[in-house]
Amino acid sequence: MCNFDNTYIPIQMKVKKILIENPDRSLRTYDLSFVNEDDKKRFNYLPGQFCEFSILGKGESPFGIASSPTEEEILKFTVSRTGSVTNEIHYLEEGDIVGIRGPMGNWYPIEKLKGQDVVIIGGGFAFTTLRSLIIYLLENRDDYGKITVIYGARNPDLFIYKDELKIWDKRDDLILHLTVDKHVKGWDKLCGFVPAITKDVKPDPTSWCIVCGPPVMIKFTLPVLLEMGFAHDKIYTSLERRMKCGIGKCGRCGIGSKYVCIDGPVFSYEELKNIPDAF
Amino acid sequence: MIKIKKTDLHNFIEFLIKDYNVYAPADVGKKIAFKKINSAFEIRHDITNTHLSPKNVFFPQSEVMFQYSDDGLKIPERNEKPIAVWGMRNCDTSSLIMLNKVFGDAHQMPDKNMYKDPYWKMKYDNCLIFGQACNEPLSTCFCNWFDGNPFAKKGADVFVVDTCDHFIFEGVSEKGKAFLLKYKFAEEATKTDLDKIAELKKTAESYLPEKLDVKPLYNKMSQIWDEPIWDEISAKCINCGACTFVCPTCHCFDVSDEGKGKKGKRIRLWDSCMFQIFTREASGHNPRELSTQRVRQRLMHKYNYFMDNYEQYLCTGCGRCVQVCPVNLDIREVIKQILDYKISRNEDN
Numbered sequence A: 001m002c003n004f005d006n007t008y009i010p011i012q013m014k015v016k017k018i019l020i021e022n023p024d025r026s027l028r029t030y031d032l033s034f035v036n037e038d039d040k041k042r043f044n045y046l047p048g049q050f051c052e053f054s055i056l057g058k059g060e061s062p063f064g065i066a067s068s069p070t071e072e073e074i075l076k077f078t079v080s081r082t083g084s085v086t087n088e089i090h091y092l093e094e095g096d097i098v099g100i101r102g103p104m105g106n107w108y109p110i111e112k113l114k115g116q117d118v119v120i121i122g123g124g125f126a127f128t129t130l131r132s133l134i135i136y137l138l139e140n141r142d143d144y145g146k147i148t149v150i151y152g153a154r155n156p157d158l159f160i161y162k163d164e165l166k167i168w169d170k171r172d173d174l175i176l177h178l179t180v181d182k183h184v185k186g187w188d189k190l191c192g193f194v195p196a197i198t199k200d201v202k203p204d205p206t207s208w209c210i211v212c213g214p215p216v217m218i219k220f221t222l223p224v225l226l227e228m229g230f231a232h233d234k235i236y237t238s239l240e241r242r243m244k245c246g247i248g249k250c251g252r253c254g255i256g257s258k259y260v261c262i263d264g265p266v267f268s269y270e271e272l273k274n275i276p277d278a279f
Numbered sequence B: 001m002i003k004i005k006k007t008d009l010h011n012f013i014e015f016l017i018k019d020y021n022v023y024a025p026a027d028v029g030k031k032i033a034f035k036k037i038n039s040a041f042e043i044r045h046d047i048t049n050t051h052l053s054p055k056n057v058f059f060p061q062s063e064v065m066f067q068y069s070d071d072g073l074k075i076p077e078r079n080e081k082p083i084a085v086w087g088m089r090n091c092d093t094s095s096l097i098m099l100n101k102v103f104g105d106a107h108q109m110p111d112k113n114m115y116k117d118p119y120w121k122m123k124y125d126n127c128l129i130f131g132q133a134c135n136e137p138l139s140t141c142f143c144n145w146f147d148g149n150p151f152a153k154k155g156a157d158v159f160v161v162d163t164c165d166h167f168i169f170e171g172v173s174e175k176g177k178a179f180l181l182k183y184k185f186a187e188e189a190t191k192t193d194l195d196k197i198a199e200l201k202k203t204a205e206s207y208l209p210e211k212l213d214v215k216p217l218y219n220k221m222s223q224i225w226d227e228p229i230w231d232e233i234s235a236k237c238i239n240c241g242a243c244t245f246v247c248p249t250c251h252c253f254d255v256s257d258e259g260k261g262k263k264g265k266r267i268r269l270w271d272s273c274m275f276q277i278f279t280r281e282a283s284g285h286n287p288r289e290l291s292t293q294r295v296r297q298r299l300m301h302k303y304n305y306f307m308d309n310y311e312q313y314l315c316t317g318c319g320r321c322v323q324v325c326p327v328n329l330d331i332r333e334v335i336k337q338i339l340d341y342k343i344s345r346n347e348d349n
Helices: A037-042 A084-090 A124-139 A162-170 A194-201 A215-228 B006-019 B090-105 B118-124 B174-182 B191-207 B215-223 B229-234 B242-246 B291-310 B320-324 B331-340
Strands: A011-020 A027-034 A050-055 A059-064 A074-080 A097-104 A118-123 A147-153 A175-180 A208-212 A235-238 A266-268 B002-005 B021-028 B031-036 B062-069 B072-074 B083-088 B128-132 B158-162 B166-171 B253-260 B263-270
Touching: A011 A037, A027 A037, A027 A084, A050 A074, A050 A084, A059 A074, A059 A084, A059 A097, A059 A124, A059 B253, A074 A084, A074 A124, A118 A124, A118 A194, A124 A147, A124 A208, A147 A194, A162 A175, A175 A194, A194 A215, A208 A215, A215 A235, B002 B006, B006 B021, B006 B083, B006 B166, B031 B083, B083 B090, B090 B118, B090 B128, B090 B291, B128 B174, B158 B174, B166 B174, B166 B191, B215 B291, B215 B331, B229 B291, B229 B331, B242 B320, B291 B331, B320 B331
Parallel strands: A118 A147, A118 A208, A147 A175, A208 A235, B021 B083, B083 B128, B128 B158
Antiparallel strands: A011 A027, A011 A097, A027 A074, A050 A059, A050 A097, A235 A266, B002 B166, B021 B031, B062 B072, B062 B263, B158 B166, B253 B263
């Protein structure tokens, strides 16, 4: 944890590298490096966890960790410019110091996935923690079965991690299906919304499935998976809420008697199906 | 049990102030609330209950979490004397136990240490709570629905009864007993005093409403999520949030930065689940967009979710929300309405 005596105090991190992900410059990826060696040693995380990204004077916002624990030295976050904190994050320059609290929440079921086929379904810039998961699985490739990735974005510009997608597309130990909502000139991959493409791809329903994307994508993708016969306890998703404290006290991320920040953000469909309005 | 003449109370409070920062019911503007006092003469004894709950003593409406500047972060330390609170009724002493479960114990959490709230703990740990018998419950009180009683001692270190000309003190916790032993100027309470207490208790209990069995509330609430009853309940709520601010158990907060340039502070402030912006995300998506959803959240949290996490209801029956609601949305009526509600869904299939 960031600070053993006081969880509310951020640790310092340095902006090591900034990558502008798309032509309209609304999505940027930040590689942060630890300022203090001690913080680096203590910061143990797994794919699916999140942090509160702090800009002093503006506030904090929660972001999923996009790097994998196998990529030592850095933490990666991809930030869409939407509100006052993300605006300020977009003004950052390499070398600037920011605050991080975390890692918070639980993680994707990497232990349960061992030896299993895995289907990963993502949408838009919610692909961050899925990148973490994919890198982690590829780094431990022999522990896992077939890996299928379905990733959709509104248009080709809005995919994040484009260079890595190109590399993954060439691998023979990972099947990648990229799709955009509507056909655009020059796009030679799939067209259509994620739920429909999932239906077309026909993943093996005995696999485990990890879904992460905007609420509307999750809402329409889960029924498709259920219809195909995926087991309720093998479908996992990651939820998003306006989390402030990150430690189950401030009250805003409650879903039923659970808190997304400490009981989640990763939940199985088995857990979520009995919680109304969870997604 | 010991007793002190009312006219000698200031001696006792002086003695208390030596070792503690003392909070007690006192004038705050036109209202009466718990505030730090410097002398016994500031205490308002002539009250039924305070307008505001004592949660602000341990969980202030706004609190600096740290200051930042070029020199780095500065975390406020508490080098002051521990806190003593005088004059808390049973509805308020019980509320501290509930809040301490959230902020202090965090017992349902996987790694307890990580989830303890340091700002709460530095004030609550080592505090001394003087519970006070509630001689005259109000027409809005319903503590007896939630395991409370005007003369219950739960949550108090020392229990105090105002018998008109005396204060009778009883040590409840070890900490409370030890403190009373240190005070040498009291008389022993007599049989007459005990009789007087019994009489006052009987009178106080006669003011309370008829006891309602709220045990079935938990199960009932688990079954009515999709029912139209929430539209009925929330119809007149204007989402002003007054109920959440006066409530001794509501504890939602916001974290916000104040400052200019490189110098400023991060503070936390009371927030309310009644507000639309409470859950609105930057994308515009809001899981509790509608008033109905927010009213349901508040009531479900109190009478269902908190039970799941901490095995009790998050309500002490203090009645403050009933007093302040600008549209007379009476939580006692809501509880009855829920208990009486016939579920419209066909449960057979």
